[in-house]
Amino acid sequence: MSPEAGYTLAAEGALASLVSQFSSRLDCFRELVQNSIDAGSRRIDVRLEWEPGAGGQGTSAIHVWDDGEGMTAAIIDQELTRLFASSKEDDLTKIGKFGIGFVSIFALAPRAVLVHTGRQGEAWEVLFHEDRSYDRLPLPTACEGTRITLFVPGDAARHAELAAGAREALWRWCRFTPVALWFEDRASGRPAELIRAPFAVEGECPVRVEAEGMELALAWSECPTHGFYNRGLTLLETADTDEAVGARAALFRRVSFRARADKLEHTLSRETVYRDENLARVLEALEAAVCGPLADALADELERLAALPAPGPLELGRGLRLLAFLSAAPFEVLRRLEDRPLLAAHDGPPRSLADVWATARQGPVALGAERTAVAEALHAQGGFCLREGPEGQVRRLLLRYLLERERRSALGVLSTLFGLDLRADAGRPRDWLGYHPEERLGARLVAPEDGYLAVELLPAPGPDALALLAAAQALLAGAGVGFRELGACRLRDPLPEPPLLLQGPRLTPLMPRAWLRPRGPEQAWPVAAVNLEHPQARACLAAQPVQPRVAACALARALALASAEAPLSVEALLGAAADRRGGGAG
Amino acid sequence: MGAEPARMRRLQDEAAATYARDLAQVLAGARLNQQYPDAAAVAAWTACMAQAVRLGLLPGLEVDLRSGLPARGMWERLRADAALAPASLAVLRPLPELEQRARRYPRGPYQDHLRRHAHYTALGGLPPYPCEALAAAPRREAGAGQAASYQLTLDTLGADGLPVRLGLHVRVAPVKRCPPLALRGEAVLPSAEFAARLRALAGLDAELAFTRLAEEPGLTPLELLRGSLGPVFVGGLRSEGPAAEAGAPFVGTFGLERAGTEGAEGDNDPLSASAPVERTGEEARACAGARARLGFRVFRDRKLVVPAALVPAVQAWCQGRGTRNVVYGLEAP
Structure with missing residues (x-):
């Protein structure tokens, strides 16, 4: 035994508790690979061999060889064999910090561990015994890097288990390392495998x-x-x-x-x-x-x-x-x-979330799994119908976007107008918006047939109808609720309760159904068309040749009722009619 | 008066390919760690040079007979090609179209375009250029009364044509004017002047480089490692030393010098005797002064790759020169 022999591995009790915290004993391979990387290796070889012995027992030799900078005697004695004695602790270029990497190999209960290492002209063999005492002896030939061999007793089944576990541990922990990490179990007869993904x-x-x-x-x-x-x-x-x-x-x-x-x-x-x-x-x-x-x-x-x-x-x-x-x-x-055209439409170019936001502010946004006639008509008049999935994927996305957009937009307005400190995650929107945005916005995302009414606009409805409409429009204007334009139309789709009046910012062959709802006088749409097939319209038309003023007055009142939430009184209309008559006489 | 021996040899077609393949095997057999230049990258770039020769895009693969490695001009040429590769590929037609046109018009320019396409594509798949890079990283943060330290790694082509990696661990005190290293977020950036001085250091041996580094204001060198590839002789090119004496078909030598305030003093390089370090009077005085002031030590080492059968003879040759070296044996490539 050399003068250097007889050291004992330090802090054995601490070792046992530390290594037991690892998820697996085989995690020691990760520790050895980490040490090798820290030592500057570009290549690491992990190789297992099986040496059969007597009575079915034998020895697994596990080699872990690297090309790193190796160790001097001082490093072996002061760092390798001592827990928490790593010189890498505050070195930002190293992975290891705690000085427990090497000693973790003893979790495999090896019968002996042989280490060959060399650096700056020194070359050492270190033999760890079963009781973890060790002898350090000079090697007769030069050596570089660190070559560790563990001798683990067991039978062939245990060797196979060890080899499979070592391979799995290397793949789990080390597959992205920049070094060339090779694994080989010679007992399996399979060639060496590069652990890299x-x-x-x-x-x-x-x-x-x-x-x-x-x-x-x-x-x-x-x-x-x-x-x-x-x-x-x-x-x-x-x-x-x-x-x-x-x-x-x-x-x-x-x-x-x-x-x-x-x-x-x-x-x-x-x-x-x-x-x-x-x-x-x-x-x-x-x-x-x-x-x-x-x-x-x-x-x-x-x-x-x-x-x-x-x-x-x-x-x-x-x-x-x-x-x-x-x-x-x-x-x-x-x-x-939001400005990128991500959403496929049934006809026409893809649309963006911003397009949807702009459309939803004015009326319905059409979604449909199939391309329908209404969808085509919508495209023809400059609108769009988005291509929906079978599970409502597009609706889900749009609802999320519109809700959050409306919420933030409302938050911004409230903050600006009232100086309120409303954070983006402030409470339920309906509590401070005063309405349930999910319901309101959800109602705007509809199938084209549910969102739009197909209408036939009648530019030349006949002399009686034209006269009647003109008179009614004049009466309404006199009462202060006139439309900029009042035309005639007919519905293409039968409805159980067809509307008398269709109104909106413009008249198109497809009218959003939402526009049919009555609105306040100050919110009334500027353009409207009378449904000539509505019973009231038909009755007025029938009266027009006989009593044109009564017919116009009746239609005007019906239109006023249909267009505004606050209906006009008969007196107001008659007053308007009297004024008109007087003005006309003057 | 005899003619001066040729310094270059130009290898054609098959000889260039064989040379690149053998060189790659010797470099791989040396098991070079991070203290050396990236041998795999050197091999890959050399293989690309050989391919360019085969494609007729280079007149030959020029080997510097002092180092046994591709001549400086070859590195520069291929590096320039690599820089131009993306733009050059962009102006060429797509490969299937080129192949079709080359078949249809065998006497047109498309054969040449195909060759260029292959060359530029190969360049795009190469690892980073192994002979020009400078990286810096923080190593230890500033502590009580101690400046922060940094790790610098410089790859370059030495004056003797050998790829060299200089690894430096330096402590840098904060200086107001012209700091050698600047911090930009997480990144450490050497100043242009400092980088130029570092490149000059790569041409010096470790002792003199460490001495010169210690003269930098605000900078204290702690360790300097100088790993070099070569000389490597394969394919019957000129060789020296034991392998040549034994008639070896190849030999690779890989030097590693270390200067630092910790570690041993020694010379374990069997080639030192045949190529001793020459110093001017000023250099010798500067080294002696720095050693006295900083107490640093220098260790020179070298490992070799030779045919497996010659390992004992080469080890004995090293012992005869008073050194004990790592000698890897390789079956003849």
Whole structure:
């Protein structure tokens, strides 16, 4: 035994409790790979061999060899074999911090551990015994890097289990490392395998973002997973969004990501990523990536799909799936993309969320799974009917966008007008809006047939009708409720209770049904058409040749009742008629 | 008076391809860690040079017979091509169309376009250029009474044609004027002047480089590592030392010098004797003064890759020169 022999591994009790906190004894492979990366290795070989012995028992030899900077005697004695004696503790360029990496190999209960290492002309063999005492002896030949061999007793089944576990641990913890990490179980007869996977995530519209000291991979996903890594070593991988990002979870419910950053750290027990300001910076970068490049990638693909002239079922399904991701995205993402034509229409160009907002402020927004005659007519008069999915995906997205947009818009107005300190998350909207926006906006998202009335405008309804309308219009104008334009029309669709009057900002072959509702006198629409097939209109028309003034007065009153919530009195109309008569005589 | 020996050899077609393949094997066999330039990248770029020769886009692969590695001009040429590759690919027609046109008009320009397409595509898939990069990262934050320290890594092509990696651990005190390193958010950016001085250091041996670094205002060097690739001789090119004496078909040597305030003093480089470091009087005085002032030590090392059968002979040759080196054996490429 050399003069250096006879050291004992320090703090054995602490070791047992520390290593027991690891999720698996085989996690020691992650620790060894981490040490090798910190030592500057570009290649690490993990190789297992099985040496059969007597009585079915034998020895598994587990080799972990690296090309790192190796160790001197001082490093072996002062750092390798002592817990919490790592010189890397405050070194920002290293992953390891705690000085427990190497000793974790004893969790595998090896019969012996042999280490060959060399640095700056020194070359050492260190033999750890079963009781963890060790001998350090000089090697006769030069050596570089660190070559660790564990001798673990057991039978062939135990070896196979060990090999499978080691491989699984390496894939789990080390598959994104930048080093060439090779695994080989010679007993299996299979060739060496490179443990490496591309740093990417599965999902739709994947993007990669490189920021200062970090690399992010993100994609939209229905079953998202989240991972944090330091130089490719896994710190945390989970499908639990709350566990991964805490208070930011809402943003990542449909986003898979992997984040690699040199400053991320693991906890002492390696169970998760350390929650500190470095993690906060990574989360900020992830948030920016979701609202930026990832949202843009989604919009690019949605735009492409929405613009396809004749999409097949696959494209249609994909477009709806992507829209569902957009529905789950934060409102900031929707605002960012609101001017982009993401929504496929049955005829005409794709539409944007901003188009929908503008349309919904004036009337119904048509959605339909099928292309119908009403949808075509709508397109012909400059409107649109959006292509809906079988599960109402488009409606869900639009309702979310419109609600939030209205809520924020109302908040802004209230804050400006009354100086109220209303935050964006203030209470239920109906409490301070005075109405239930979800119901009101929901009612505007309708099938084209439910939202519009097909109308035949009659520019030449006949001399009696023209005279009657002119007289009634004059009476109404005299009473201060006249229309800028009063025409005649006929409904194309039979209704149980057809309206007498159709009014709106303009007359079109498709009139929004919402315009049929009576409005206050000051809100009355400027343009209107009388439904000549309405019983009251028919009665007035019949009276027109015989008693034109009575017919005009009756129609005017009926129109006033139909157009305004506050009806005009007969006296007011008669007064208007008398004035008109007097004026006419004058 | 004899003619001066040729310094370059131009390899054509198959010889260039064989050279690139053999060089890659020797570089891989050396198991070079992060203290050395990226050997895999050097091999990949050399293979691309050989491909360019095969495609007729280069007149040959010129090898510097001092280093056994591609000549400086080859690196520069390919680096320029790589910079132009995206724009050049953009003006070429898509590959299927080029292939179709090349078939239809065999005497037209499309064969040449196809070759260029292959070359630029290959350049796009290469790892980062291995002979020109400077990276800086914080290593230790400022503590009580101590300035922050930084890790700098410089890759360059040395004056002797060898790819060199300089790894520096330096402590930087805050200075008001012309700081060598500036912090921009999380990033550490060396100033242009400091970067130029670092590149000049790469041509010096570790002792003199450490001495010069210590002369930088506000900067205290703690450790300097200088890893170099080569000389590497494959394919019967000129060789020196034990492998040549034994008639080895290839030999690779990889030097590593370390200067630092911690660690051992020594010379474990068997080639030191044949290429001793030459100093001017001023340099020698500066080194001696810096050693006395900073107490740093220098260790020179070298590992070799030779045919497996020659490992014992090469080890013995090293021992004969008073060194004990890592010698990797490789079956003849």
